[in-house]
Every structure is written in C-alpha cells, then in structure tokens.
Amino acid sequence: MEQQIPMVDLRAHFAPLRAEILEGVGEILDQAGFILGAHGRSLEAELSEYLGVAHGVGCASGTDALLLALRALDIGPGDEVIVPTFTFIATAEAVRYVGATPVFADVDAEYFCVTAESVAPLISKRTRAIIPVHLYGQPAPMPELLQLAEQHGIPLIEDMAQAIGARFNDQRVGSFGRLACVSFFPSKNLGGAGDGGMVFTQDEALATRLRGLRNHGSWQTYEHEVLGYNSRLDEIQALILRKLFRQMDEYNAGRRRAAGLYDAALQDLSLQVPMRRAGAEHVFHQYTIQIDERDALRARLHAEKIGCGVYYPIPCHQQRAFADLAPSHCPVAERLKERVLSLPMFPELSSAQVERIAGVIRAHLQGG
Numbered sequence: 001m002e003q004q005i006p007m008v009d010l011r012a013h014f015a016p017l018r019a020e021i022l023e024g025v026g027e028i029l030d031q032a033g034f035i036l037g038a039h040g041r042s043l044e045a046e047l048s049e050y051l052g053v054a055h056g057v058g059c060a061s062g063t064d065a066l067l068l069a070l071r072a073l074d075i076g077p078g079d080e081v082i083v084p085t086f087t088f089i090a091t092a093e094a095v096r097y098v099g100a101t102p103v104f105a106d107v108d109a110e111y112f113c114v115t116a117e118s119v120a121p122l123i124s125k126r127t128r129a130i131i132p133v134h135l136y137g138q139p140a141p142m143p144e145l146l147q148l149a150e151q152h153g154i155p156l157i158e159d160m161a162q163a164i165g166a167r168f169n170d171q172r173v174g175s176f177g178r179l180a181c182v183s184f185f186p187s188k189n190l191g192g193a194g195d196g197g198m199v200f201t202q203d204e205a206l207a208t209r210l211r212g213l214r215n216h217g218s219w220q221t222y223e224h225e226v227l228g229y230n231s232r233l234d235e236i237q238a239l240i241l242r243k244l245f246r247q248m249d250e251y252n253a254g255r256r257r258a259a260g261l262y263d264a265a266l267q268d269l270s271l272q273v274p275m276r277r278a279g280a281e282h283v284f285h286q287y288t289i290q291i292d293e294r295d296a297l298r299a300r301l302h303a304e305k306i307g308c309g310v311y312y313p314i315p316c317h318q319q320r321a322f323a324d325l326a327p328s329h330c331p332v333a334e335r336l337k338e339r340v341l342s343l344p345m346f347p348e349l350s351s352a353q354v355e356r357i358a359g360v361i362r363a364h365l366q367g368g
C-alpha cells in the first residue's frame with residue numbers, strides 16, 4: 001500500500017523545532033507574562049523590518065487584521081470596499097463586520113488576482129479602499145493597482161495572508177499598500193500553533209490607532225476613546241512564530257523547489273500549471289493547476305490517498321452569506337471554480353512524493 005500524501009504536513013514542519021519551542025514555552029510559563037509582552041513586540045519589529053515597513057501590530061487572526069485595518073481607516077456604513085470575489089471569505093467578511101459593503105471584482109485566469117481593468121469599473125464615489133489578495137502566494141499586480149488607487153485617492157489594503165515573503169520587483173508584498181494584513185493560521189507560509197495575525201503600515205498614526213483598536217479602543221489603561229476589540233497576539237504564539245520566522249525564507253524556498261519539481265513532472269500533460277508573474281517571486285502557499293473535468297481527477301487523487309483541495313469552490317459573490325448584496329458579474333471566477341485544483345504543497349515535500357503525485361495524474365489523464 002502506498003503511503004498517503006497530505007495537503008500539508010504540519011507534524012513534519014514542527015518536529016525539528018519541538019524541543020526549542022517547549023523550552024521557550026516553559027520560560028513564558030515561569031515568567032507568567034502572557035499578553036502584549038516582549039515576544040510580541042520583537043515579532044512585530046522583526047517582521048516589519050523584513051518587509052521593509054515601519055510598523056507591525058500583532059492581533060488575534062488574519063481576519064481581525066483586516067477588520068482592524070478597515071477600522072483604522074474609519075471605514076463603516078455607507079462605504080464600499082472593492083475585494084476579489086475569488087478569495088477566502090475573510091477578505092469580504094471583514095468589510096461586512098465594519099458595516100461597509102464589499103464590491104466584488106473578478107480576477108484574471110492566469111494569475112488568479114484582481115487587475116486594474118477588473119477594479120476600475122467598480123470604483124464609485126463611495127469606494128473607500130481596495131483590498132487586493134496575493135492569492136496562493138503570487139503577488140497581485142501592484143504597480144497598476146497602486147496607480148489606479150492613487151488616481152482616485154483610494155488606499156490599498158494588501159491581503160497577504162497567503163504570501164508572506166513574496167516579492168514584486170524586488171520589493172516585499174506588504175510594503176506596497178497603505179496597510180497590509182497577514183495571517184498566522186497554522187497552514188499559512190508563516191503559520192503558528194494556533195490563530196494569529198498582524199497589520200503592517202508605514203504610517204505611524206495608523207499604527208498607533210491599530211494598537212488601541214486591538215486592545216478595546218484603549219490607548220491609556222481603562223480609558224476607552226472608541227469601541228475596539230479584544231484582538232491581541234499572545235506571547236506563546238509570538239514565541240513560536242519567531243522561531244519559525246528564522247527559517248521562513250528556507251521554507252518558502254522549499255515550496256518553490258517543490259513547485260519546480262511539479263512543473264517539470266506535469267509539463268507535457270493536458271493541464272495548466274501555475275503561471276508566474278514576470279518580475280515576481282511566488283511563495284507557493286498553494287500549487288494550483290487548472291484542468292478540465294477537475295472533479296474526476298480530485299476523486300482519483302483521493303482514492304490514491306493523495307490530498308488535494310479546491311480553493312475556492314464558491315466565489316464570494318455566489319456565497320449565501322452575501323445573497324443580500326447586488327448581483328456581481330464575475331465570469332472568470334465562475335469558470336475557475338470548476339477548474340482549479342491545489343496539490344499537496346509544503347516545504348518538506350520530497351521529489352519522490354511529487355513523482356508519485358504526477359504519476360497518478362498522468363495515469364488518470366492517459367486513461368490508466
């Protein structure tokens with residue numbers, strides 16, 4: 001019986017750091033400082049320096065990072081925010097949380113991201129922000145989106161939940177927008193042992209505002225200027241993330257290596273391997289192929305105990321949770337949802353595993 005190959009292998013990922021993490025957790029227990037402490041501040045400093053931005057503000061999740069970013073910009077009822085329809089629902093959910101209206105932009109079929117062309121027609125007098133998502137680890141087309149945003153005086157919030165470490169024109173994603181939001185959900189490229197997130201910005205006033213909003217709208221103990229949230233990154237999580245961050249570039253290189261192996265193994269088959277945007281460095285949160293009759297291949301892989309997943313089977317504009325919004329026209333996303341299939345992807349994926357996955361795909365396509 002062939003071994004199963006999971007979508008992600010978090011046990012393999014954490015194993016080499018296990019002893020070090022447990023030791024660090026022991027120190028935190030000894031000191032009993034659990035919330036808003038030195039590890040959290042150090043992680044904020046280390047990640048913002050890495051990205052080339054001035055400030056990082058830790059919070060409880062990637063979803064909260066988006067929520068806090070929108071609140072920091074004072075976006076609320078009556079405002080519109082343009083988001084891709086082809087993304088994890090959190091991008092649009094956060095817009096709803098602040099009482100604003102998500103307006104769904106279609107993506108392109110090559111890179112799975114919004115473009116200036118898909119966003120421009122949606123801009124109205126009420127548009128208060130645009131949230132491009134660097135989907136699957138590939139940078140969105142930032143220069144054209146920035147140019148469009150500047151023309152209209154609208155801030156960009158980067159949703160970099162899937163793309164920490166990715167670069168575009170030698171600049172890290174997360175340093176293009178007015179604000180940028182990352183998630184530390186365990187399966188993300190920098191994923192902890194639980195939930196967490198961070199907001200990045202160059203703007204000191206926004207950073208100060210974010211620090212209060214994440215802590216009940218309080219900038220002075222027990223003084224509450226506005227209603228905020230309980231959304232902090234705890235010390236144990238920050239410690240674990242600092243340990244993982246030291247190796248993050250290697251993890252991302254491992255993902256790129258695995259992607260190269262897939263490319264070579266799948267190149268002559270009748271499917272579309274992921275495109276790389278010129279000038280961009282992809283970090284392969286997912287390795288996502290496009291293929292006709294996708295569901296048959298998915299069933300075959302599952303039968304062979306090979307993990308795979310469809311991200312995302314329902315674009316946001318077709319989700320029941322948004323059924324009360326005006327209908328959107330997003331034909332590319334509606335086609336992609338039938339064609340995309342993400343294959344196992346993690347830094348430790350071996351060439352033997354890639355060979356086996358590719359062999360199953362080849363046999364399936366050749367009717368074997």
Ligand SMILES: *Cc1c(COP(=O)(O)O)cnc(C)c1O
Pocket residue numbers: 061062063064087088090091133159161162183184185195196197
């Ligand atoms: C994971 C993810 C989020 C939300 O992050 P959480 O930490 O799970 O709340 C937001 N946007 C995108 C694109 C994501 O992939």
